[in-house]
Amino acid sequence: xxxxxxxxxxxxxxxxxxxxxxxxxxxxxxxxxxxxxxxxxxxxxxxxxxxxxxxxxxxxxxxxxxxxxxxxxxxxxxxxxxxxxxxxxxxxxxxxxxxxxxxxxxxxxxxxxxxxxxxxxxxxxxxxxxxxxxxxxxxxxxxxxxxxxxxxxxxxxxxxxxxxxxxxxxxxxxxxxxxxxxxxxxxxxxxxxxxxxxxxxxxxxxxxx
Amino acid sequence: xxxxxxxxxxxxxxxxxxxxxxxxxxxxxxxxxxxxxxxxxxxxxxxxxxxxxxxxxxxxxxxxxxxxxxxxxxxxxxxxxxxxxxxxxxxxxxxxxxxxxxxxxxxxxxxxxxxxxxxxxxxxxxxxxxxxxxxxxxxxxxxxxxxxxxxxxxxxxxxxxxxxxxxxxxxxxxxxxxxxxxxxxxxxxxxxxxxxxxxxxxxxxxxxx
DNA sequence: ATGAATACGAAACGTACCGTAGCGTAAAAG
DNA sequence: CTTTTACGCTACGGTACGTTTCGTATTCAT
Numbered sequence: 001x002x003x004x005x006x007x008x009x010x011x012x013x014x015x016x017x018x019x020x021x022x023x024x025x026x027x028x029x030x031x032x033x034x035x036x037x038x039x040x041x042x043x044x045x046x047x048x049x050x051x052x053x054x055x056x057x058x059x060x061x062x063x064x065x066x067x068x069x070x071x072x073x074x075x076x077x078x079x080x081x082x083x084x085x086x087x088x089x090x091x092x093x094x095x096x097x098x099x100x101x102x103x104x105x106x107x108x109x110x111x112x113x114x115x116x117x118x119x120x121x122x123x124x125x126x127x128x129x130x131x132x133x134x135x136x137x138x139x140x141x142x143x144x145x146x147x148x149x150x151x152x153x154x155x156x157x158x159x160x161x162x163x164x165x166x167x168x169x170x171x172x173x174x175x176x177x178x179x180x181x182x183x184x185x186x187x188x189x190x191x192x193x194x195x196x197x198x199x200x201x202x203x204x205x206x207x208x209x
Numbered sequence: 210x211x212x213x214x215x216x217x218x219x220x221x222x223x224x225x226x227x228x229x230x231x232x233x234x235x236x237x238x239x240x241x242x243x244x245x246x247x248x249x250x251x252x253x254x255x256x257x258x259x260x261x262x263x264x265x266x267x268x269x270x271x272x273x274x275x276x277x278x279x280x281x282x283x284x285x286x287x288x289x290x291x292x293x294x295x296x297x298x299x300x301x302x303x304x305x306x307x308x309x310x311x312x313x314x315x316x317x318x319x320x321x322x323x324x325x326x327x328x329x330x331x332x333x334x335x336x337x338x339x340x341x342x343x344x345x346x347x348x349x350x351x352x353x354x355x356x357x358x359x360x361x362x363x364x365x366x367x368x369x370x371x372x373x374x375x376x377x378x379x380x381x382x383x384x385x386x387x388x389x390x391x392x393x394x395x396x397x398x399x400x401x402x403x404x405x406x407x408x409x410x411x412x413x414x415x416x417x418x
Numbered sequence: 419a420t421g422a423a424t425a426c427g428a429a430a431c432g433t434a435c436c437g438t439a440g441c442g443t444a445a446a447a448g
Numbered sequence: 449c450t451t452t453t454a455c456g457c458t459a460c461g462g463t464a465c466g467t468t469t470c471g472t473a474t475t476c477a478t
Binding site: 419420421422423424425426427428429430431432433434435436437438439440441442443444445446447448 | 449
């Protein structure tokens with residue numbers, strides 16, 4: 001490892017395994033990620049897989065890192081629009097991942113604290129931080145009261161998206177997201193009505209609905 | 210089953226198994242609920258367990274039904290106090306259950322829709338409905354704007370408790386719950402300031418802090 | 419060129435836990 | 449006293465994990 005001795009790893013194996021894992025994940029969720037099957041479908045030996053990732057959990061996380069690495073955080077200066085956009089993107093990202101898979105990953109991480117941390121860093125934090133950044137900018141701009149507990153508000157918004165996907169009948173719709181953001185903004189903004197007026201001016205979002 | 214023919218079931222077995230399962234659940238979470246072990250610790254055969262519950266998931270749910278069946282919903286007429294109390298109770302109930310266990314149960318239910326339904330009815334809905342009832346009474350009383358989407362607000366509050374337990378560094382503190390309730394109330398109350406004043410009068414809660 | 423180090427595939431293995439089935443015995447109803 | 453059901457014991461088949469062994473291939477270092 002330190003010196004470049006010995007036969008080098010075949011990069012195509014990494015690629016093939018990640019690829020197959022991603023497919024399986026989409027089709028059958030985390031349950032479907034069975035190392036032996038993945039290896040066969042990738043035309044690779046089980047040994048080769050375990051040489052790269054210590055277990056199926058970490059293999060899965062590796063796939064998700066690629067996918068959810070960055071949530072593009074918008075920054076138009078319109079607090080309501082930005083927040084809304086941010087949460088819609090988060091919802092989409094999680095939806096694509098799938099409720100069952102997400103639940104299973106969290107459950108798996110429950111035992112091993114380092115596993116939980118990996119999941120958090122790779123999957124959960126990115127969208128959270130996008131929301132945080134958005135709120136931070138809003139506060140810098142003077143849109144929010146200075147005493148607001150930012151992390152708590154971030155939790156309040158993220159959690160909803162999360163919860164609805166995991167346990168609700170269906171995930172959050174853009175309309176519901178908007179309703180919640182507006183309600184919450186009334187509680188934490190210096191001048192909520194001004195923010196609403198500003199957002200009304202930017203209503204070139206979706207002319208439909 | 211229909212006629213009372215044959216040897217009757219030993220009620221002590223039911224009790225012993227439920228008891229042991231509850232203990233194991235507290236000590237080692239859902240993972241620890243291994244039928245063979247539970248049976249041995251209860252001094253009972255594996256067969257006897259499977260005769261009563263079809264699988265370990267349902268056995269676990271049966272235990273939780275006893276525990277979380279009812280969350281006592283307060284109804285003092287003070288919207289803020291009631292909500293606060295309600296959420297604190299919910300947090301406590303979930304905390305006792307444990308983050309890992311909760312995650313694993315949700316994950317398990319991900320596949321089987323009927324399993325998911327059982328979990329929802331036995332564990333997730335009771336606290337939700339307590340919050341819902343509280344909000345409903347508040348609206349009846351005229352404390353909330355009439356156009357408020359009640360289920361959505363219920364989700365917003367429940368989700369936070371839930372999310373923080375599952376993924377946060379630590380579960381919600383009473384202070385944080387209060388902060389969120391106040392912020393949200395500003396967004397959905399007809400006269401939030403009046404509610405805050407009323408709550409201030411009821412401050413015999415915890416003289417500490 | 420030769421040897422150490424590492425990767426690859428194939429196969430078998432050990433472990434854990436699931437849920438089921440057969441069998442002999444015990445306890446109730448008719 | 450026969451039928452029905454419960455109970456315990458034991459064994460089984462199944463799935464998936466992650467590990468190990470072994471023979472072969474590939475690369476670097478000397």
